[in-house]
Amino acid sequence: MAAVYDLKQRGQLTIFDSFDDLATDLAEYIAQLSEISVKERGCFTVALSGGSLISFLGKLYEAPYDKTVDWTKWYVLWADERAVSKSHPDSNYKLTKDNFLSKVPILNNHVYSINDNLTVEDAAMQYEFVIRQLVKARILNVSSINDCPKFDLILLSVGSNGSIASLFPHHPALEQSDDWITYITDASEPPPERITFTLPVINSASNVVVLATGEDKATAMHFAVDDSGEEFDASAVPACLVRPVDGKLVWFMDMLAASKLQLSG
């Protein structure tokens, strides 16, 4: 069961009453975006987050998507990554590899993870270089509005403090607009060192999905989805700052994360 709400310029919201329903709809949504992108551009570029998001991708490697999705046309990057070894339990690459990439036939040379032998600063610069190469190769388009790379899909999962990717409340990284990839050394959630997409890159995507599940996300979702008024400092809840400039924003929530929303209709 799911309830769908048109949030106008804040996108579309679907509230699910079960993990299974959310995972099923999310898989169908991603498979549809993949089909459209492959048909239109010959490829599908997706940036993943870490956390519980990966557990919601399980339906994608089941029937019918295991056969119907053109996995060889997928290009996978990360919207944020911890500056740890790719074999470290905190690595988003490891989390994704173990629970998703190892189950679908995405080509290894289409998966772009950070260079874990570099400092976090150099890893951010190197990752931006990789993305610039994908733009040059026309795997990634650029936004006609701000020249940022235009991912076909960016999948975000909201932290209990309203963070998205590794953009944390009141962090100076939220102001970054010159770079596509920035780095932080003082994340409010361990580990402290991370690289992350900047907001302009997130907001340049053709499609952004924001996933929020669990009661600990309810307050952040209230500020992100309901009208918080002119006085509200959106940098307190980075999820409020997800506003695709010419793309589609879809919120996938469970009942707990949506429990403080003041939805009409």
Ligand SMILES: O=C(O)[C@H](O)[C@@H](O)[C@H](O)[C@H](O)COP(=O)(O)O
């Ligand atoms: O590297 C990270 O820390 C993740 O990308 C981060 O953005 C995560 O997705 C959120 O903190 C939500 O995590 P949960 O979904 O597990 O609550």
